[in-house]
Structures are given as structure tokens and as C-alpha cells.
Amino acid sequence: MNIDNFRNVFKGGTRQNRFRVSGNLFTPGGQGLDLNAIVSSGNLLVKATQVPPSTIGIIPVPFRGRIAKVPGDRQYLEWPIVIYDTDEAMYTRFQEWSIALNDHASNVRRSGFGDTQETGLQTWSVEHLNLNGDETLKKITLHNCWPVEVGSIDLSYDALDTIVEFPVTIAYDYFTVDSGSLAATTPNNDAAPSGNGSAI
Numbered sequence: 001m002n003i004d005n006f007r008n009v010f011k012g013g014t015r016q017n018r019f020r021v022s023g024n025l026f027t028p029g030g031q032g033l034d035l036n037a038i039v040s041s042g043n044l045l046v047k048a049t050q051v052p053p054s055t056i057g058i059i060p061v062p063f064r065g066r067i068a069k070v071p072g073d074r075q076y077l078e079w080p081i082v083i084y085d086t087d088e089a090m091y092t093r094f095q096e097w098s099i100a101l102n103d104h105a106s107n108v109r110r111s112g113f114g115d116t117q118e119t120g121l122q123t124w125s126v127e128h129l130n131l132n133g134d135e136t137l138k139k140i141t142l143h144n145c146w147p148v149e150v151g152s153i154d155l156s157y158d159a160l161d162t163i164v165e166f167p168v169t170i171a172y173d174y175f176t177v178d179s180g181s182l183a184a185t186t187p188n189n190d191a192a193p194s195g196n197g198s199a200i
Contacts, residue, residue, distance in 0.1 A: 018133050021046040021081060023124030023145065026097040026113070045084040047165055049126055051140055052079045052175060078148055078169045079124075085153065085164040094150045094168055101146060121146055124170065139178040145170050 057072030083090055100110040100120065113120040121144040127136045151167035 012131055014128065014137060015131060018129040018131065019046075019049065020127045020129060021049055021124065022127070023142075024122040025093050026100055026120050026122060026146075045086065046081050047084055048082040050080065051126060051128060051138065052142065053077060054175070074174075076172065076174065078171050079142060079145075080167060080169050082165055082167050085166060091150070091153065091166055094147055098147050098150050115144075117144065124172070136178075140175050141178065142170065142172040142175045144173040147171075 054074055054076050056074050059070040059072045061068040061070055085091055100113045102109060115121060117123065123141060123143055124145045125139055125141040127139045129135065130137055147168055148171045149167075149169040151169070153164055153166045155164075
């Protein structure tokens, strides 16, 4: 293989800064706030995130001095995002969602909030885009999302040339991978969620 063959296969590669995050926020009125409209208007700017990992545990089974490694249960880590602070008051919106889960003063959940998509949990997705930003290379959809932590905002008199941002950590039950090449199957032969996704 020479450099021309490599270029033909490599095709410029992909970029870490080509991505899009979409989803809904829970609002005090009990309705999901569609972030897609906010994203389109440029008022929700996710500075950084990741395509989330998942890990299948290992069950070690000893046999005559050897260890047979049997696939165990799948586990998911929480999903971090970093958001630019804008006049859309996204920090306040995430705080309202967090308070609906557990109020600061009363230490109880807001009436009407529940553990289903219809009553408070939301669906989010992260898309990795091509170099032109007009085609999705891979899309991960996270199901039953809620904020574990709405992070701090650092303020300082001596901060120069600095944009305010804040981190949010999202918990979720599982994610699906949208790809035509992956079979849309879930455990126990249940139908996978709509969107051509495979449950992971």
C-alpha cells in the first residue's frame, strides 16, 4: 500500500468536533421541552460529550486450574455533557428538572413526576456527523434519561476571555445504536424501540 491507496481508504477520517445532541427536558408543567427547536435556533450549544461506552461483565468459572470467562451482565456509565451558558437559561431548565426529581427543601419528588417516559424520563441522542456536518455517521439513542448532577458554574473577577459553561451528568437505562447493518433485536426477542435501533 502506498500513500495514494491510504488516502482512498482513509477519506479524511472523522472529526471529534462534528456532532449533534438532541433530546427533551422535563419542565415544571410536566411536558417535555423539545431541544431540537432550541438546537436549530442555536440556543442550546453542547460543547462536549461522548459516545457512551457499555461494558459486559465477566463471570469467572474455574475448571481444572483454568478460568472459563463467561459473558455476564451489561452495565452503563453515566453520560456527561458540557453546555455553553446562553440567554436560553438552560442551566435553570436543568435545575428545574433536577428539582422535580427531588426538591431541595421538602426532599420529595414533585407531584406528577414518575419513572416512565410519559411522566418525566426523557430520550436523548448523540450523533457523530461527517466532515461536512450534513450526514450522520453513527447515532446513539439513550432511553429513560434524567440528570444525576447539574454541575457548578465558575465565576471570578479575574476571568478574562472565558465563556461560561456548565457540566451535566445524565443517567439512562440503556442505549440503542441506529444502523442499518445491525439487527434490531432485544433480549427475549422483544421488539426493539422504533427508529431502526438495536438495543445495547
